[in-house]
């Protein structure tokens with residue numbers, strides 16, 4: 001794929017902002033990622049915006065559970081590039097307001113394998129390739145492209161799967177329905193944990209969303225928000241089977 005003439009500035013700066021001061025990802029990888037994301041922005045702006053929303057939530061999860069999720073640069077670039085294979089999907093399929101026919105749905109689903117292959121050809125690290133290739137696998141198997149149980153995949157792949165679903169439910173611009181509230185989307189993920197999603201990834205996302213929504217101590221919250229805050233924190237902090245080992 002020819003990337004000549006594409007200005008990396010906007011995407012590359014956005015990646016560096018999301019990395020924050022604590023992370024120093026490989027400069028050449030960030031440049032390559034910026035080029036690919038600029039290409040995605042020109043192909044389908046909604047997929048570009050979605051990619052950065054997923055990156056935002058993945059990095060919030062990484063900050064909540066860094067020991068469990070491992071390398072921060074992998075979290076950053078894997079989530080940012082998770083849908084890069086959509087470069088190969090026609091815009092009319094990505095933007096369709098109608099339910100997709102079987103052939104067209106397969107074409108859209110092929111973005112996962114295509115993204116993995118694209119990143120492999122560009123010699124991205126294996127963990128980043130795996131996020132692009134396998135973020136639609138399910139915890140219990142039955143996802144795509146391989147149908148393997150996500151239990152065999154690295155935590156960062158399972159984390160991006162949860163952040164991706166949460167983002168898809170809550171972001172604007174989905175023509176077929178109004179966005180879910182964050183609480184409703186987390187309830188959906190909870191309902192699917194252990195079947196579609198890694199329970200630990202769901203718990204980490206709940207923690208990340210809770211911390212972002214309520215960074216102040218509980219005493220600083222209006223009375224009306226305290227019960228919800230406590231419920232979410234207890235679920236994340238007391239549900240032993242849900243908790244990352246690092247907590």
Ligand SMILES: [Fe+2]
Nearest residue numbers: 082083135136
């Ligand atoms: Fe995807």
Ligand SMILES: [Fe+2]
Nearest residue numbers: 050082083164
């Ligand atoms: Fe996505």
